[in-house]
Amino acid sequence: MGAASCAMLLLLALSVCAQPGTGLPPRHMDSVVQIVEALEASEPGFTVPELARALGGCGTPGCRAVLGEPPDVPAAPPALPGEQWLLFTQLLRRDDDAAPEGGAVLAPDGSTVALGPLFAGIEVGLKRATGCPTPPIEPPIDALYAVTIAEALGTSFLLARGADGHQATLGPAGCWDDVDDPQNYTLLGPPSPIPDAIAIGAMDGVLLGAQLAREPIPLAELLRGYYGTGNGTEKGRPPSSYRRRDFGVLTGPGKLEEEVVAMLRVLRELPPTQELLENVGPEEMVAIARQAARDFTEVYVECPAIVPRCMWGARPYRGTPKPLTLPLGSIYIHHTFSPSDPCRTFATCARAMRAMQRFHQDTRGWDDIGYSFVVGSDGYLYQGRGWHWVGAHTKGYNSKGYGVGYVGDFSATLPDPDTIALVRDELLPCAVRTGRLHHNYTLRGHRQLGHTDCPGNSLFHEIETWHGFK
Structure with missing residues (x-):
């Protein structure tokens, strides 16, 4: 030719x-x-x-x-x-x-x-x-x-x-x-x-x-x-x-x-x-x-893709963040409850992140959005406090583990299989390989450590089957 x-x-x-x-x-x-x-x-x-x-x-x-x-x-x-x-x-x-x-x-x-x-x-x-x-x-x-x-x-x-x-x-x-x-x-x-x-x-x-x-x-x-x-x-x-x-x-x-x-x-x-x-x-x-x-x-x-704070439009941290001592020994799984619907696009997930940060800072008086990472149903994780800074997600345990929150209310339904796998099969093994999480980490739902239904009955029963759950 x-x-x-x-x-x-x-x-x-x-x-x-x-x-x-x-x-x-x-x-x-x-x-x-x-x-x-x-x-x-x-x-x-x-x-x-x-x-x-x-x-x-x-x-x-x-x-x-x-x-x-x-x-x-x-x-x-x-x-x-x-x-x-x-x-x-x-x-x-x-x-x-x-x-x-x-x-x-x-x-x-x-x-x-x-x-x-x-x-x-x-x-x-x-x-x-x-x-x-x-x-x-x-x-x-x-x-x-x-x-x-x-x-x-x-x-x-x-x-x-x-x-x-x-x-x-x-x-x-x-x-x-x-x-x-x-x-x-x-x-x-x-x-x-x-x-x-x-x-x-x-x-x-x-x-x-x-x-x-x-x-x-x-x-x-x-x-x-x-x-x-x-x-x-x-x-x-x-x-x-x-x-x-x-x-x-x-x-x-x-x-x-x-x-x-x-x-x-x-x-x-x-x-x-x-x-x-x-x-x-x-x-x-x-x-x-x-x-x-x-x-x-x-x-x-x-390792999964993590959307940085500046991409979802985060406000500045208020005050001085406290560093974590790595590797950590625990992961705490949450759901946001509100927003109650999973976010399935970059635009809606970014909007949900901004709304949660406003609520955590303006209503609850926290320095920043509380979660370490937030899980969208668009295939991406969103950076909250991130790998290195103490969050405000699990009272009494914030310096001991990462708080990972799924966007949505999962009391009666589960996240999509891909969204479940994003944490179970990608984030957690990645955190271990990169030295941020102990290989013998403990995984718990929020309800095990506080007076709450979080992360919802359906999601909680799902994480009971995950490696590290106790």
Whole structure:
């Protein structure tokens, strides 16, 4: 198949709707979906994966080796107003001084997605679906992983190997200035080469690239179906909220390690990265890849996603928080009772968190929302006091354990199975592995330690079956 035919078959582009009275359109996935739809309906002489590479979305040595040198930057597409083209170029431009998470957008499920690895994975999937080859690489690699996660992961852990042990290799998360009109994204700690937005974009690039390779569909339809629309106002969970589970099923740590090793071997042969790997032998390369795959899997597959306080709109803590002494020995399970309905979207869960914090601070006079973590039925945990600070959830026991509250009244009904598993199968094992909870922890319902029906009869009978219950 010729290059021109491939270009037509890979037709994809981005368009955004500008908000009245503002400069640039919001950095939201809804804007991206709208651009894709607008330019898929037109007939430009380029494709969005090619355009993304032209602007720098695939500017690393490994990505260039896999997908080829980028084409020249075309003129602004006539289908896009100036502010839309400016946003697109800002999201995909790669400068040496630019932060790696700079090309990120807010998704309806509340996660932040970097577009570079997302569209690189999509391009590989489309090429596979249409029979368009990628350049041959020696040693052989899986192009889908190479352009999304393997190069970034291998490079991050390679750079950290000679450091003093304090150099970040993964994360951190970040927060938007305004979730209704996101424009600026700020990291919550020292950056690594793989902040959360890059990791999430990479996982989504793998999942959507693999889906397109099996069943090519219009990209606007693909993105809308995966992310949902409307800034988290739809009912029900979008597939993107299952990315950790689905990436783990598709990939597995063995596959990830294999692809990182393969990518490091490729980087050793590329002139821009030869010097970085000249003193790295085969055994050390495997050790780096194994550590990288293990750590990535723990952080982004086995441990649950936790929405930080600034993302749900938390007020400041009143007073001075008291630190916990870790690891703790107990977990206390609650339900909120009010709100009585489970929250199933980012927007409703964030609203519930703000309402609970107002009640706890203004009515009960506490310094902050009382729970350590709150469990939404949208697939996410929400940070209350968090891992390190004493809460106000179980009187007399706040310094001895974490308080975990399910949003809803579970006196007569249970949370969804996925929501039960979020704590039982993900949060608790993660807390043990990361040294925040003793391996022989004790789990109790709130009612066992105070005069209350919390966490409701149905949920209490459920947790009686969990590991650690006493």
